[in-house]
Amino acid sequence: MTRTDRAVAEDLDRTDPLAAYRDRFLTPEPGLVYLDGNSLGRLPVTTAQRLTEAVTEQWGRGLIRSWEHWIELSQSIGDEIAAGIVEADPGEVVVSDSTTVNLYKLAAAALDARPGRRVLLTDDDNFPTDSYVFQGLAAARGLELRVIETDLDEGLSIEAVRAALNSDVALASFSHVAYRSGAIADLATVTGLAHDVGALVLWDLSHSGGSIPVPLRSSGADLAVGCTYKYLCGGPGAPAFLYVRRDLQDELRQPIWGWFGQRDQFAMAGAYDAAPGLTRFLVGTPPVLSMIGVGEGVRVVADAGIDALRVKGQALTSYLIELADEWLTPLGFRLASPRDAERRGSHVTLHHPDAWRICRGLIERCDVVPDFRTPDRLRLGPAPLTASYADVWDGLDRLRRLVESGAHESYPTQRARVT
Amino acid sequence: MTRTDRAVAEDLDRTDPLAAYRDRFLTPEPGLVYLDGNSLGRLPVTTAQRLTEAVTEQWGRGLIRSWEHWIELSQSIGDEIAAGIVEADPGEVVVSDSTTVNLYKLAAAALDARPGRRVLLTDDDNFPTDSYVFQGLAAARGLELRVIETDLDEGLSIEAVRAALNSDVALASFSHVAYRSGAIADLATVTGLAHDVGALVLWDLSHSGGSIPVPLRSSGADLAVGCTYKYLCGGPGAPAFLYVRRDLQDELRQPIWGWFGQRDQFAMAGAYDAAPGLTRFLVGTPPVLSMIGVGEGVRVVADAGIDALRVKGQALTSYLIELADEWLTPLGFRLASPRDAERRGSHVTLHHPDAWRICRGLIERCDVVPDFRTPDRLRLGPAPLTASYADVWDGLDRLRRLVESGAHESYPTQRARVT
Numbered sequence: 001m002t003r004t005d006r007a008v009a010e011d012l013d014r015t016d017p018l019a020a021y022r023d024r025f026l027t028p029e030p031g032l033v034y035l036d037g038n039s040l041g042r043l044p045v046t047t048a049q050r051l052t053e054a055v056t057e058q059w060g061r062g063l064i065r066s067w068e069h070w071i072e073l074s075q076s077i078g079d080e081i082a083a084g085i086v087e088a089d090p091g092e093v094v095v096s097d098s099t100t101v102n103l104y105k106l107a108a109a110a111l112d113a114r115p116g117r118r119v120l121l122t123d124d125d126n127f128p129t130d131s132y133v134f135q136g137l138a139a140a141r142g143l144e145l146r147v148i149e150t151d152l153d154e155g156l157s158i159e160a161v162r163a164a165l166n167s168d169v170a171l172a173s174f175s176h177v178a179y180r181s182g183a184i185a186d187l188a189t190v191t192g193l194a195h196d197v198g199a200l201v202l203w204d205l206s207h208s209g210g211s212i213p214v215p216l217r218s219s220g221a222d223l224a225v226g227c228t229y230k231y232l233c234g235g236p237g238a239p240a241f242l243y244v245r246r247d248l249q250d251e252l253r254q255p256i257w258g259w260f261g262q263r264d265q266f267a268m269a270g271a272y273d274a275a276p277g278l279t280r281f282l283v284g285t286p287p288v289l290s291m292i293g294v295g296e297g298v299r300v301v302a303d304a305g306i307d308a309l310r311v312k313g314q315a316l317t318s319y320l321i322e323l324a325d326e327w328l329t330p331l332g333f334r335l336a337s338p339r340d341a342e343r344r345g346s347h348v349t350l351h352h353p354d355a356w357r358i359c360r361g362l363i364e365r366c367d368v369v370p371d372f373r374t375p376d377r378l379r380l381g382p383a384p385l386t387a388s389y390a391d392v393w394d395g396l397d398r399l400r401r402l403v404e405s406g407a408h409e410s411y412p413t414q415r416a417r418v419t
Numbered sequence: 420m421t422r423t424d425r426a427v428a429e430d431l432d433r434t435d436p437l438a439a440y441r442d443r444f445l446t447p448e449p450g451l452v453y454l455d456g457n458s459l460g461r462l463p464v465t466t467a468q469r470l471t472e473a474v475t476e477q478w479g480r481g482l483i484r485s486w487e488h489w490i491e492l493s494q495s496i497g498d499e500i501a502a503g504i505v506e507a508d509p510g511e512v513v514v515s516d517s518t519t520v521n522l523y524k525l526a527a528a529a530l531d532a533r534p535g536r537r538v539l540l541t542d543d544d545n546f547p548t549d550s551y552v553f554q555g556l557a558a559a560r561g562l563e564l565r566v567i568e569t570d571l572d573e574g575l576s577i578e579a580v581r582a583a584l585n586s587d588v589a590l591a592s593f594s595h596v597a598y599r600s601g602a603i604a605d606l607a608t609v610t611g612l613a614h615d616v617g618a619l620v621l622w623d624l625s626h627s628g629g630s631i632p633v634p635l636r637s638s639g640a641d642l643a644v645g646c647t648y649k650y651l652c653g654g655p656g657a658p659a660f661l662y663v664r665r666d667l668q669d670e671l672r673q674p675i676w677g678w679f680g681q682r683d684q685f686a687m688a689g690a691y692d693a694a695p696g697l698t699r700f701l702v703g704t705p706p707v708l709s710m711i712g713v714g715e716g717v718r719v720v721a722d723a724g725i726d727a728l729r730v731k732g733q734a735l736t737s738y739l740i741e742l743a744d745e746w747l748t749p750l751g752f753r754l755a756s757p758r759d760a761e762r763r764g765s766h767v768t769l770h771h772p773d774a775w776r777i778c779r780g781l782i783e784r785c786d787v788v789p790d791f792r793t794p795d796r797l798r799l800g801p802a803p804l805t806a807s808y809a810d811v812w813d814g815l816d817r818l819r820r821l822v823e824s825g826a827h828e829s830y831p832t833q834r835a836r837v838t
Contacts, residue, residue, distance in 0.1 A: 036483045048479065052467075058655075067655075099704070101702055104674075135690070136675065237707040238706060258523075259547050269547070270550065283520055285517055287517075288655035290708045363484070369483060374687045
């Protein structure tokens with residue numbers, strides 16, 4: 001048996017300590033190979049049950065009285081994220097709003113906390129919504145948005161960060177795992193460099209939370225946001241989480257003053273008085289049904305354990321790269337993610353000039369779901385909790401057959417329409 | 420038979436043209452009298468079905484591919500609100516974020532559109548979260564927050580608005596129906612007065628949308644936000660809607676720049692370029708499960724028709740007041756809502772010094788769910804779509820018996836914890 005035989009994948013699945021977790025998710029139709037768990041995580045079986053119960057019993061029968069179950073969900077699910085997903089203490093994470101709104105709240109709070117400094121620092125490989133939020137804040141406040149040029153395959157370089165930081169920088173913000181390449185930024189070193197010049201740091205954990213360890217506490221990280229509908233399997237568009245280091249919480253003030261951030265909310269008092277701790281970073285009434293999905297997703301991911309997920313994530317992506325080297329490089333593909341597993345999150349990106357058409361072909365002809373990323377990249381995200389080694393083998397096997405056949409060339413060249 | 424006999428309520432229910440709509444909602448436990456439909460609307464039967472299908476089929480099996488069903492939900496449900504709930508044109512309403520976040524976005528956009536004017540005008544009977552948002556914006560921008568004193572029973576007076584408006588006012592913002600008293604503000608006249616001095620107006624429709632006609636188009640209203648989890652029965656914390664008059668859309672710019680507000684979102688381009696029309700008022704990925712609840716709720720309300728709901732809402736609240744006059748005034752209650760049905764939304768508030776304890780007693784001993792509102796008011800919201808005349812009779816009958824017995828006095832005096 002050679003390394004590219006499917007039997008290798010089957011062997012790896014047999015000894016996968018996380019294999020049983022796949023039964024905790026709804027089985028999609030037979031034959032589907034889902035390699036987009038980092039765009040939308042799969043549905044935990046318990047989520048479907050809990051949502052039915054929440055809709056019928058809590059909303060339908062309990063009605064307004066069920067707020068006793070819901071009023072602390074932002075904080076209690078946040079504490080579960082702090083305990084099982086990222087390295088943080090109770091009271092340092094809450095679930096609230098969208099990732100974008102949370103980026104806005106925390107970036108604005110940080111800028112207010114560094115008056116006189118006129119630079120907001122990010123990089124050109126950050127997720128577009130992060131960049132848009134920072135452009136808006138910079139425009140509104142007359143600040144400079146300083147943008148580090150980043151290698152789209154290899155991610156943020158420490159040297160470039162060091163060169164861009166100085167005492168003009170109020171806030172630096174980067175993605176922990178790059179959405180396109182999967183490259184991991186050195187969270188601890190970057191945080192330290194920013195602190196050396198007195199800047200605050202805001203991390204976007206959307207592609208790291210639930211797939212790799214997130215060393216917030218040990219790095220002294222200031223602020224972070226993260227997505228719950230990717231590796232955390234919270235459901236489509238589920239509310240995001242945000243993290244503020246304990247000792248910063250009472251010092252910072254976010255700009256959207258709302259009743260869920262008010263001290264003694266139901267006194268309905270006239271003057272806004274920001275609640276102590278992280279509650280002041282909440283705004284309005286949270287979307288309860290979507291929140292319930294977040295809680296269920298977080299619990300199944302935390303139960304599997306981030307360390308085990310990291311081990312499998314490295315193994316799955318290394319195996320994927322091994323097959324790609326063998327099968328796809330001869331077909332014009334090039335690895336567009338770090339080759340070093342230590343520097344790579346749980347997805348792998350391949351460059352190919354025809355990536356868009358290949359992506360369409362995989363979805364429409366091959367029952368494989370990857371993701372296209374501009375300008376010419378095929379992103380493959382076998383989520384360690386729900387993907388098997390056989391999924392990776394099948395996905396890559398169908399991919400090489402598609403490109404060998406030239407069948408993808410029947411699709412029009414086009415821009416992406418996939419979240 | 421006298422007017423206070425239960426048989427009167429039973430007769431009214433027999434001839435109620437909306438009576439059949441009660442079957443389109445999940446039946447709570449027998450005996451429960453739900454008079455808080457204006458805090459959390461009841462569960463439409465179709466919502467439970469649609470959510471199960473969306474969770475299992477769309478999320479669970481369709482996975483990321485189901486974004487084809489979800490990507491335009493904000494706009495398509497917004498158009499249904501424009502067609503059936505408020506008086507607006509297609510493309511003038513979207514569903515997005517919480518009411519509070521939408522207030523922030525629209526108020527900030529309006530203030531930016533009136534540079535040089537240094538007053539934000541509201542009134543002291545506006546909902547607390549509205550007031551908090553305006554306090555935050557005024558503080559951040561060094562503006563004056565001018566607050567009109569309002570009669571807590573009778574609502575906003577035109578004379579007071581006229582006296583407070585001048586050419587310093589950038590934005591005036593009020594609730595269309597007061598959350599405490601149910602008093603209706605004269606949307607058309609207030610809008611006209613604000614326009615006379617060159618100010619923009621932002622209406623909060625949380626207690627009017629889905630219960631009374633909302634004459635946005637005919638009044639030339641500029642901006643509005645509204646809640647979907649009250650009369651629109653969208654589910655707990657469901658995302659809110661916002662309205663921007665067509666000709667203002669391309670002139671205004673909201674401050675939270677995100678990828679759902681970007682022209683050609685999936686091009687993932689570097690520079691933010693606000694989408695044309697109302698899409699620029701969107702921010703991040705919407706909470707899809709909660710959005711689906713909004714769509715179902717809006718459809719059942721629109722199907723009943725706002726005009727029919729208005730007729731029944733006036734009749735139900737007039738009947739409630741008739742019983743209260745007879746039974747409750749002798750027990751120390753006083754009407755704290757407009758007596759004129761034309762000036763009253765679909766809820767009625769009663770003043771009583773012991774309102775908090777009476778509210779606890781109703782919920783815990785009488786199986787009646789009203790709402791407490793500071794400082795000393797009992798709010799009764801028989802939603803016209805889901806409440807019967809018998810509900811009103813039973814609720815008030817149990818209320819008078821509770822207070823006659825003095826049983827409410829066994830509860831501690833306390834502050835409210837009910838949304």
